[in-house]
Amino acid sequence: MLHWLSLALVLATSVAASTDSPSLESKEPGDAPSQCQARAWVRAPDMVPGEVIAGDVKIKLSGPCTDAESYALGLRYKEKLFWKLRREDAPIPKMPKLTYNWTASNNDLFRVRPFGSFGNPDYNETEWRTYENSVQNKDLWSVHEEERIAFEIKTPLAGAGRTADSLSRNFTTRFGILVPNTNYPPGLDGRVGNDVYDFSLCSMSLQSISSESLYEYFVEIKFSNGTTSEISAGITAFTPFCLSTDNKAPSVNVSLAPPGHSGPNMEPSESPVDRLRSNYTIEVSFPEGAYVYQNSSVNITATVHRTGYTNRTDIPVEICAFSASGIEWHSQELRNRSQPFPPIMALAPSVVHDMQHRGLSQIATPHSVPHSPCREVKFPTTPVHLTHESHIFSASSEPLSLSLNVNHNAVPDFSTYYQKLGHRVNLNLHIKPDLSEWDNEFEKTQWEKQIVDADEFDWVPWTPPQPRHRFLSGHANRLSVIPMQKQGPVSSTLVHYLSDKARQPVFVDSSDIADLRLMSPEERDLIAPLTQPSIKVFAKGEELQRRYLNGADMRGPIYVGDTWVKKVLPMAAEGQRERDAVERLLVVQ
Secondary structure: OHHHHHHHHHHHHHHHHHOOOOOOOOOOHHHOOOOOEEEEEEEOOOEOOOOEEEEEEEEEEEOOOOOEEEEEEEEEEEEEEEEEEEOOOOOOOOOOOOEEOOOOOHHHHHOOOOOOOOOOEEOOHHHHHHHHHHHHOHHHEEEEEEEEEEEEEEEEOOOOOOOOOOOOOEEEEEEEEEOOOEEOOOOEOOOOOOOOOEEEOOOOOOOEEEEEEEEEEEEEEEEOOOOEEEEEEEEEOEOOOOOOOOOOOOOEEEEOEOOOOOOOOOOOOOOOOOOOOOEEEEEEEOOOOOEEEOOEEEEEEEEEEEEEEOOOOOEEEEEEEEEEEEEEEOOHHHOOOOOOOOOOEEOOOOOHHHHHHHOOOOEOOOOOOOOOOEEEOOOOOOOHHHOOOOOEEEEEOOOEEEEEEEOOOEOOOEEOOOEEEEEEEEEEEEEEOOOOOOOOHHHHHHHHHHOOOHHHHHHOOOOOOOOOOEEEEEEEEEEEEEOOOEOOOOOOOOEEOOOOOOEOOEEEOHHHHHHHHHOOHHHHHOOOOEOOOEEEEOOOOOOOOOOOOOOOOOOOOOEHHHHHHHHHHHHHHHHHHHHHHHHHHHHHO
């Protein structure tokens, strides 16, 4: 034990010294000799608080790389925030309207149009130039980008010693990482096709807030001329520990509105408001508690309330419930910004379900996931003696039980440096409208143009379009998502990564992993140094909305947890089956 305590002090001191000033600048492979090419891969499970994980790394050099002297493996967690917001004292002018002339003309034969345009748009050039100049005036915008590196660790890779000519060109070795009892944020999936970081306020508002975060492995190659080259070895994730709770949240009344019409910072709709339409709300309660595990479901109870005129025939027919992402920004400048969010997904092995069926995973999934998120609404009819009168009448449906599904890659609740990740219940109510309601103003206008007088109706083949089902939406910010966890005890010393007592992961020799796992979490924590985060604010003119994963590589970086689950665990399971078979044979003999 004394040996390990002394080792802890040595490691903590050496690692802290090597990470006093973690680099904020990416090291491009171009720093290396141009004809020397390098690639690197890591296979490792996700990090979990208080665990010691094992992984392996592979490095391949191609081309003339005789100047390469040594390899080092690194891991860092970084997060950033970007915003582009209009100054409050300089509102964005209204975009000039475009009118289209659909009349065919000989001039159209020689008209040059930009790709994707249609029709012949007419607009006031003076108004458009004023609008364009205002939007492009940088002095009227607040643009900000900053980055926080929570930790950056490195370890030299021994065993790749130089031969007579050069460093080993095809090198593989194992490594270990001691993860302290510090809760870090979940890994988010920002690869191509998962647009999780562009939290745009409104597609037409020109304002945006975006956030990125990344756990990345990298390999650093040192050359004899003193330069180093950093190459990516894949991205990884962290599974924070969240205790389940008996969150008996009180019922909440959810106000409903047409999609895109809610939120204090949404663009106002130009559609005329029908003040005779009925008002709908949904009362939501959580009989099992307002929390749910990933890859699971929770039952909610919903009661639809309608208040409207008795001579209106609209009636709710179906209600659907979905879980959705929710963000609360910590920055004072963003505190009151409300916006729609695209789906945010956590990094999770894509074959997790197959693994569970094969018995290769210890992940807990306490409930199965049903598929239908919708239920028919049985709504009472208006009393007959009131249907011909214009009275205000309120009615309610019977309470409906809905199953709210959460995917295996749903982001668990977590408060990060820049934002609070959370979930909400999105509700869609489908309504059979009153015959007087037109949900499509274009159809209504076209019908009115075609039929000028009532006596023309029998002389044309058209019939008026029937009002379609319309739907209203709303949400309740009451749902907590708990990550799937390996079953096991959790130390009471677990701290948040923003705490002054937070510690960072540390590389350990793979030969020490077994002994480290025999130690208590408190003893292992002494080996991990305290975090030394750094923050950089980017200079004016250098801000980028996307910096980590910009889509240049269409395949995106490799998620090393996927490789671990698909390639390493099956081999380990097969090896275990062979060892079990040998043991049974020896027992029989």
